[in-house]
Amino acid sequence: MNKQQFWQLIEQSNKQEEPIEWLTETLAQKEVAEIVDLEYYFQTFQQESYQSRLWAAAYLLMDGCSDDTFDYFCGWLIIQGEETFHKVLESPEYLAAYITEENLGEEGYPQNEELLTAGFDACTLKKTGDIK
Template sequence: MDKTKFWNLIEQSRRSGEQAEWLLEKLSQESLEDVLDFEWILQGLMQESYQSRLWGAAYVLMGGCSDDTFDYFRGWLIGQGETVYERVVNDPEYLAEYIDEDNLDDEGYPQNEELISAGADAYTLIKTGDTEWDDEAYDELLDQLAGRGLPAEPEIEFDWEEDDLEEMFPKLWERFGEEPLG
């Protein structure tokens, strides 16, 4: 699987209504190698989007943003498709224009925790016949990704403090600063 196929799957899954479930079903019908490719690309995008500036934008949107919430936000961002992902990674202020109630989760947040585990769940399903957590299958997946050269998640140094966010993100602040999502 290459990035084109990856993004095609993301686009198709967006139309399904239950994005992560659709991806799990589709990926579990693919070869183990394709599932590894999917997970490799997903993890690469998660690492690419692990940016201080993007975290600051998520903080404004939701009135705060823990490390887990930032992971789920990046899962949501990838789930919006290649065009939106690239635009937001390059200009987080685009979120002020892009976000509406139709692209948020059921609680009104830009989060998709399930999407970031779809590849690992499909790998486990193929290996064990079940999606229940399996330490052995997960460790094997991590070993496979490490064998392909996937680096550890980079360290992040924040280049902002909460008081800086209004000035850093004037469009986001105008729309969400006083009334964050949720």
């Protein structure tokens, strides 16, 4: 899997009713090397998003932002897709115009904790047939 394929998979997952569940199940059908590749790109983009300006924007949006919460925020940002991810990194102020009720997490915040374990969950599902 290359960077373009990573973003294509993210875009495809966004068209699903349950994006992370779909992503996990789709990954579980692939070779372990492809799951590792996805995890590599996810970690790369997670690292890229560790910027003080972005953390400050997340802090203001959520009325506080711990380090774990920022990880979940970065997961949410990545799952929004390549275009949004890069726009927000370039200008965190873009979040003010981008965020709507439709693209917030279940709690009403821009967070996605599930994406952080999608690669691990896919490997577990592939090996055992169950995520738990």
